Amino acid sequence: MLARLSSESRFVPVILQLALPSPLRRLFDYLPPQGCNPAQLKPGVRLLVPFGKREMVGVLVNLADNSSVPADKLRPAIALLESQPLLPDSVWRLALWCAQYYQHSLGDTLAWALPSLLRQGEPAQMADQWLWQAAPNARLDDPSLSRAPKQQQALRTLLQHPHGIQHASLARFDLLKATLDSLRAKQLVQLTRQAHQGRTRPSQWLHAPELPLNEEQASALQHLRAGLGRFQPYLLAGVTGSGKTEVYLQLIRQVLEQGQQVLVLIPEINLGPQTLQRFQQRFNARIAMLHSNLTDRERLDAWLKARAGELDIILGTRSALFTPLAKPGLIVVDEEHDASYKQQEGLRYHARDLAVLRARLENTPVLLGSATPSLESLHNAQQGRYALLRLTQRAGNAQPPKLLRLDIKSRPLDAGLSQPLVSSIRDTLAQGQQVLVFLNRRGFAPTLLCHHCGWQAECHRCDARLTLHQRHRQLRCHHCDSQRPIPDACPKCGEADLLPIGVGTERSEERLQRLFPDTPVLRIDRDSTRGKHSMQALFEQINSGKPCILLGTQMLAKGHHFPAVTLVAVLEADGGLFSADFRAAERMAQQIIQVAGRAGRAQRPGKVIIQSQLADHPLLVQLCESGYAAFAEQALAERRHAGLPPFTQMALLRAEANQAALAEQFLQQACDLAEGLNPQHAVELLGPVPAPMAKRGGRHRAQLLLLSEQRAPLHNLLAPWLQQLESLPQGRKVRWSLDVDPIDTY
């Protein structure tokens, strides 16, 4: 296309088609900026452009020679922001594919994929490293600080960090530049500049020796090593504690020795410090962890270093998937079954699925690991798309935990605890060991009920009950976060006869603490770990190995290694057995096995007690007697029989509005339009129906489900359909979104 700019045809105008950060699924046409060298106009460069009265940063996608915009309306871009495309070809194509597959605006897709400073037009250059340090003779009791508490506090922070604090990191330490400038004027603080220097590659990679592998690990590693250097997805299905991480680490060493980089995705940032520590103990390598606590500058610098090949290992949560790599050699997705890999807002992508695509574009292997693989991945393995590697034994001398079902139908429960369970906890603590109690419900009680008239505390904005939070003396909605004080009397009948019904972690915590007054009870849920460092502090206490009771929600069930835990108690296993959500059983099984997997990971064997009202339910029996693989086999057969994913393809159109009728009208129109694009009825349209939680946060919600046996008919329908939906006038009165491969359909 650039040939058109050559001397023969210089009169043909060049139109720049840009992706702009807009929800609209289209590109925007501009003329090149004045005086711009056309050779620099390559897809993937950023330009600053006028948009209405504002300026925006766009990314060049195509060059065209004509535009549907009338010539007098076309505006020139203001400036070209770089001479080379921002992203390597692979990540660029990944973004294009992602936008198309998830039917999302390309501009917004790129906005999710890029560090925020780049979206704001910052140059793609490493910052000079400015370092703030306390002056050698600076003292906190300096007379000039007696009336400047903020400066004093800032100086205290700097004195606590004798090696200094990078300018890019000030925000993380709650330091303001203005405060430091004042201190600098008083000569209490120094600022020095260090030019950016890429740290050179280490030559000796191992810090610590590798463990001798058992037979299964060795065989898996051998397979994986043989597959380096080309695209191949692997599913490493290894029971909890089977040494999957050790296999990753030994494979990664080989990749590092080949001079390549490794991208490791973890589901949740809480697992970050533990994983990072394991990697740092093993490798003398340049490792970065991309997490939400980074400042924008730190994030950009890490991104640039990865792109320049100045990092060897990049660890991060789902969005790290888009990190450009100079020399990619391997992608690892740990705990691949975890639902947090699916983004539930904006760009609704699945990082695990995109990781497989990214690996294909990079021509590298991708290793998905889990003790409880998703049914999707198991299906892909059965279809031969992924190579399946199994680890069936625990590594070292650790024994698999025994799963015991405890029927609680006719037993009295005290704050969710049955008598036999309390005895087991007592025995375990008496032996100097730790106990983990799992209850996936925070707060004190899920309901507040009037014993006199039957009134229940409900959220005014959602179709949901309010959870009682005793400690804060509040009723809270877990769906919209609204809060109310606990009433003294029933608002309906006026009697002071209000009772908490059901059990949340706060209530079990209170009871356990009363039953075991001499043992620390550590509650781990979203309420207890809000502080920045509190999670870390809790883990340190757990790792001390002293007897304690850990009590928590699914935050506890993920990947952690708690060597002193020998008893795991699942207070309630029934939620997944009679839910309307077709994934509920899979999720329940994964949770039980994952949380059970925290037991007996070291020398002492572990025991798992699962309390259930339905202790003889076939799914539960099978899970406990035959394990996850057998359960998954059965669950897959049921999905096939019912025509559900992974055997069918799904998309979900959601709409919400101030009035229920608006959302349903929009969806009905959408449904009619879809029928028009679906003459062969290859796509089944289900709905529109109210969402299972029909009101949430004050908005009425409805949905339309699209189901198809094959992917192609569904995707062929989606693209033109979305164009039509965008121009529907009714669409402006509702908030709507499309979710391709939804994991929350209920």
Ligand code: ADP
């Ligand atoms: P997973 O990732 O499958 O949960 P890990 O890699 O965390 O398992 O291993 C569980 C425990 O077993 C860790 O303490 C690890 O150091 C240990 N381990 C792993 N492989 C071996 C091995 N081959 N020999 C001895 N111990 C091992």
Ligand code: ZN
């Ligand atoms: Zn009442």
Ligand code: ZN
């Ligand atoms: Zn609510």
